[in-house]
Amino acid sequence: MTDLETRLEDRLRGMLPADADYASARHVVERGTNLSVRNGVVEPPAASHDEGVMFTVWRDGGIGYGATSDLTDAGLAAAVERASDWAQATAGRSVVDQTPLLHTVGDYETPVAESFDSMDLVDQIAILVRADSAMNVDDRIVDRGAAMLRYDVETLLITNGGGRVAQRIRQVFPDLHATANVGSNTQTRTYGRAAFGGQGGLEVMAEHGFADAPVRIGEEAVALLDAPNCPTGVMDLLLAPDQMVLQIHESIGHPLELDRILGDERNYAGTSFVTPDMFGTYQYGSELLNVTFDPTVAGEVASYGYDDDGTPAQRTYLIKSGILQRPMGGTISQARAGLNGVANSRASSWNRPPIDRMANLNVEAGEATVDELIAGIEHGVLMETNVSWSIDDSRNKFQFGCELGRMIENGEITGIVRNPNYRGISSTFWRNLTGVADDFTTMGTPNCGKGEPNQVIRVGHASPHCRFSAVQVFGGEA
Amino acid sequence: MSVDDARERFDDLVTWATGTLRGDEVLLASLRGENSDFVRFNHGAVRQAGSVQQQSLAIDLISGRNHAEGSVTLTGHPATDQVRVAVLLDDLRAQRAVLPEDPYLLFATDGSDSERSVLGELPAAADAVDAVSTGATGNDFVGIYAAGSTFEAFGSSMGQRNWFDATTFNLDWSLHLRGDKATKNAYAGTSWDEQAFRSKIDWSVRELVALGRPPKNLPPGGYRSYLAPAAMQEIMGMLSWGGFGLRAHETRQTPLLRMVTEGASFAPAVSIVEDIAGGVAPDFQRAGFQRPNAVQLITNGAFDSHLVSPRSAQEYGVATNGAEDYEYPLALAMSPGSLPAAGLLDALDTGLYIGNLWYLNFSDRTACRTTGMTRFGTFWVEGGEIVAPIEVLRFDDSAFNLLGDRLEGLTETAETILDSSTYEHRSMESLRLPGALVSEMTFTL
Numbered sequence A: 001m002t003d004l005e006t007r008l009e010d011r012l013r014g015m016l017p018a019d020a021d022y023a024s025a026r027h028v029v030e031r032g033t034n035l036s037v038r039n040g041v042v043e044p045p046a047a048s049h050d051e052g053v054m055f056t057v058w059r060d061g062g063i064g065y066g067a068t069s070d071l072t073d074a075g076l077a078a079a080v081e082r083a084s085d086w087a088q089a090t091a092g093r094s095v096v097d098q099t100p101l102l103h104t105v106g107d108y109e110t111p112v113a114e115s116f117d118s119m120d121l122v123d124q125i126a127i128l129v130r131a132d133s134a135m136n137v138d139d140r141i142v143d144r145g146a147a148m149l150r151y152d153v154e155t156l157l158i159t160n161g162g163g164r165v166a167q168r169i170r171q172v173f174p175d176l177h178a179t180a181n182v183g184s185n186t187q188t189r190t191y192g193r194a195a196f197g198g199q200g201g202l203e204v205m206a207e208h209g210f211a212d213a214p215v216r217i218g219e220e221a222v223a224l225l226d227a228p229n230c231p232t233g234v235m236d237l238l239l240a241p242d243q244m245v246l247q248i249h250e251s252i253g254h255p256l257e258l259d260r261i262l263g264d265e266r267n268y269a270g271t272s273f274v275t276p277d278m279f280g281t282y283q284y285g286s287e288l289l290n291v292t293f294d295p296t297v298a299g300e301v302a303s304y305g306y307d308d309d310g311t312p313a314q315r316t317y318l319i320k321s322g323i324l325q326r327p328m329g330g331t332i333s334q335a336r337a338g339l340n341g342v343a344n345s346r347a348s349s350w351n352r353p354p355i356d357r358m359a360n361l362n363v364e365a366g367e368a369t370v371d372e373l374i375a376g377i378e379h380g381v382l383m384e385t386n387v388s389w390s391i392d393d394s395r396n397k398f399q400f401g402c403e404l405g406r407m408i409e410n411g412e413i414t415g416i417v418r419n420p421n422y423r424g425i426s427s428t429f430w431r432n433l434t435g436v437a438d439d440f441t442t443m444g445t446p447n448c449g450k451g452e453p454n455q456v457i458r459v460g461h462a463s464p465h466c467r468f469s470a471v472q473v474f475g476g477e478a
Numbered sequence B: 001m002s003v004d005d006a007r008e009r010f011d012d013l014v015t016w017a018t019g020t021l022r023g024d025e026v027l028l029a030s031l032r033g034e035n036s037d038f039v040r041f042n043h044g045a046v047r048q049a050g051s052v053q054q055q056s057l058a059i060d061l062i063s064g065r066n067h068a069e070g071s072v073t074l075t076g077h078p079a080t081d082q083v084r085v086a087v088l089l090d091d092l093r094a095q096r097a098v099l100p101e102d103p104y105l106l107f108a109t110d111g112s113d114s115e116r117s118v119l120g121e122l123p124a125a126a127d128a129v130d131a132v133s134t135g136a137t138g139n140d141f142v143g144i145y146a147a148g149s150t151f152e153a154f155g156s157s158m159g160q161r162n163w164f165d166a167t168t169f170n171l172d173w174s175l176h177l178r179g180d181k182a183t184k185n186a187y188a189g190t191s192w193d194e195q196a197f198r199s200k201i202d203w204s205v206r207e208l209v210a211l212g213r214p215p216k217n218l219p220p221g222g223y224r225s226y227l228a229p230a231a232m233q234e235i236m237g238m239l240s241w242g243g244f245g246l247r248a249h250e251t252r253q254t255p256l257l258r259m260v261t262e263g264a265s266f267a268p269a270v271s272i273v274e275d276i277a278g279g280v281a282p283d284f285q286r287a288g289f290q291r292p293n294a295v296q297l298i299t300n301g302a303f304d305s306h307l308v309s310p311r312s313a314q315e316y317g318v319a320t321n322g323a324e325d326y327e328y329p330l331a332l333a334m335s336p337g338s339l340p341a342a343g344l345l346d347a348l349d350t351g352l353y354i355g356n357l358w359y360l361n362f363s364d365r366t367a368c369r370t371t372g373m374t375r376f377g378t379f380w381v382e383g384g385e386i387v388a389p390i391e392v393l394r395f396d397d398s399a400f401n402l403l404g405d406r407l408e409g410l411t412e413t414a415e416t417i418l419d420s421s422t423y424e425h426r427s428m429e430s431l432r433l434p435g436a437l438v439s440e441m442t443f444t445l
Helices: A008-015 A073-090 A121-134 A203-207 A210-226 A241-256 A331-337 A370-375 A426-432 B003-019 B078-098 B125-136 B194-211 B229-240 B246-250 B257-261 B310-316 B341-348 B399-405
Strands: A022-038 A046-059 A062-068 A105-109 A141-159 A164-182 A185-190 A233-239 A291-293 A316-320 A360-363 A379-391 A397-409 A412-417 A421-425 A433-436 A441-450 A455-463 A466-474 B026-042 B045-063 B066-073 B114-118 B140-156 B161-178 B181-189 B221-227 B272-274 B295-299 B331-334 B351-354 B357-364 B369-374 B378-382 B385-389 B394-398 B407-410 B415-418 B430-433 B436-443
Touching: A008 A022, A008 A073, A008 A141, A022 A121, A046 A073, A046 B045, A046 B078, A062 A073, A073 B045, A073 B125, A121 A141, A121 A210, A121 B078, A141 A210, A164 A203, A164 A210, A185 A210, A185 A379, A185 A397, A203 A210, A210 A397, A210 A412, A233 A241, A241 A316, A241 A360, A241 A379, A241 A397, A241 A426, A241 A441, A241 A455, A370 A412, A379 B357, A379 B369, A397 B357, A397 B394, A421 A426, A426 A433, A426 A466, B003 B026, B003 B045, B003 B078, B003 B140, B003 B161, B026 B125, B045 B078, B045 B125, B066 B078, B125 B140, B125 B161, B125 B194, B161 B194, B181 B194, B181 B415, B194 B385, B221 B229, B221 B341, B229 B331, B229 B357, B229 B369, B229 B399, B229 B415, B229 B430, B246 B310, B341 B351, B341 B436, B394 B399, B399 B407, B399 B436
Parallel strands: A046 B066, A062 B045, A105 A164, A233 A379, A360 A455, B114 B161, B221 B351, B331 B430
Antiparallel strands: A022 A046, A022 A141, A046 A062, A141 A164, A164 A185, A233 A466, A291 A316, A291 A360, A379 A397, A397 A412, A397 A421, A421 A466, A433 A466, A441 A455, B026 B045, B026 B140, B045 B066, B140 B161, B161 B181, B221 B436, B272 B295, B272 B331, B351 B378, B357 B369, B369 B394, B378 B385, B394 B436, B407 B436, B415 B430
16 A cells, blocks of 8 residues: 555545535445356456545535546545536536535444455355356256355545544345256246345355255256246236345335436436325335335345435335335435435445435335245246346336246145246335235345436345235246 | 546556566556546536546456456556556466466457547536536426546557547437426537537427327337337347347347247348447457457348457357457447438328337347337327327337338438446447337337
8 A cells, every 4th residue: 555545534634625515525445356157167357446536515506526536636636626616617506505414423334254355265266166067957058157246345435524434335246147048948047136145244145045056046947948938917926035126126216216206317217106295195005015224234235324425324114004104315305305315325436426326125024924925826926036127217117027937826836937027007016015924035236227427336125025916927928 | 637648657557567577477458537527407407517537447467378357446646556556466466376277268469559539629517517508498408418538448568559539528318398208319429519409409399399298198009110219229229138249149048049049030121230430439349359340240130240259259169359248239330221201200100109218128038029118209190290299108029020020111311329328437339220110019008
């Protein structure tokens, strides 16, 4: 480490304009590691070190930012100057003219039970080699792979009012895929398409049963080749947690983002069918539906102590007994809308400004067992692992597909079906929630895209199995 | 840091790093950077405005058939950057020592130097905000202005150097009437022309008038449809997701699998090319290979050539054509047809004019069956006249239908679309696409 880097915090603090209404420097260092094995070949490991600073300046009703990876004194000074220039250029023409931001002091660090540093690279790769090999259960497996993506993100937010928030987040996303083919029939099974990620160290792999998954994934990919196409019809639908991740994300998470409700995303990610007058009264789902914004869940992907504006994070109900309670909006959006929100102002990195994002967005557990939910289905299908997702820009008309379906007849699973899909409308789908299991499972997704300029962030979702009635289900092929 | 300074420091850094190599080590280095302004608008006012200066250096350290890859952001401070690169090289060296040989390693050993600059003349950032704010007056304007210089470079310890930079702007916006009723447009290029911008805004405003009519709520079913170039961009985006890459074909995961296994084809009017010469992407890639001016992907409806990364080339025993590992087209162009723009609505007669599609995904990938939504600027047309905007509809149909026997024609002109994507950095991808008239498109919700 050079002297330039060791003195960084003092240098950043010294550059914040004291006369600004509010000014901050957000320094982010993200170290990533990607290990992968494909078809028995160890692919070259990829390590990344991404580091930079964003200065934000509020002055006289204008707001600007300047972000740079140039950490020389001259580079940082230029970034502050650009932020100040933008504040001047936008004064009087901004959608926000007074800062509601806090000067918070605090810190947070991911608890790690078993650090990856305790295992050398050869042994880490050996885990993936074994997993990759174990998926090779049949000659019809034409492609397979095992991978492990890790992030270690250190963020320091300092403000011109004495604020200082330091956080260190460590995330792990293990992944597996096996593809089987005969003729024009190709079927792929995955380990949740990276949904079984979490915060922590090696323990994340064990908590999500990584070691036992490869043989099952290989066998299911092959079995799907001979499975019938998913039938078409209106029937009961039971969604496994690794599909609920997507269902929550698209049809609860995005519509409740306050910046969408305020119109910021209308040119890109879209608007929302939710309007400000709905909070406190709107029946979003059946009375079985309880949804929390909860950055306190140990080991979930997006647990943190503070958002990127420095707002302290806490567990909050967004939907309680089916009734919509509050949106996901950070401090700035709350001030714009006059609504309560949550600490969800997040940036993908140092080079993008914070916007309203999901963090950990969870469907709370019910009291039924999964077997009891299955027993209550006369004719339906259980769908596992998302493979396709599409929803309109108001987050209402959706169509989702899964890797594998299991037919349920008279309360029992009778066999698997391929290419299962379903479609519906968010505002009615959740009202048909007829059962919530007790198997609360924490997961997440590493790829949520939104914002202008575009940003990808990692979010957490936890859910048990959930059962819905009267859903339009169908299979594949043209 | 200026583009010229970035180029000089990249060259110095690669030269310095080359001097630190040991034994038979080979170094491949790729630089990506930008000096960009981003101004986000909502309701005609500024939501967020700022500037981003960033540089990231990716390195592949090779010895024999052993190698490891890594990347690091550059600070602009030569001593600090040298320390960062030295730390990275030590890490890669340690990793490489314990890794097995990589049978699919392939890199350019006799590549040639190149340089290309796309020069632009952009307004000062504050002036651009003034121009957009003035143009947005009286309208519910939402969108983003992204502008500045981007640059990419390749350098190797064997002395090869490639450089690309472009100074461009991309204003991507929508005007909103009420709810989800909006019209979409973009103005992108290298030189800001106030008159050209005003004419595009005026076009958007005129389309808003048509959106003011009571929307038509169509039931699911099959409708005769015209897909404007922006809608075709979404269809091509799905085809590009494994449609043309060699690895996706060899592992039977391509959405064009039926072309491979059953000899299926599109209509003879469909020809698609990776047109690097006609696009704005660099003509070199991260392993040092040059991209050819053109790769013919689909010719007269039939599959022609794959995009082949160096890794796939080695795995499947063919030559690379300079694709990156993800084997995705960077400058896709589709040949135009003979439909005159002036008679477009008459040719459609009665059906849907689809200005944009949104959020596409495969409902059955191997059947190339795709679902997605209508979005901005989509209208019901009767007797060649726009009657009303529609409430959003979901389609679910195969490209083998839409670009196959249901394709009635392509417009006689193709529109150049500069990708407005800004994930991690400003995109240098582009497309050149005609509009398409189809006899029926299946809508399901």
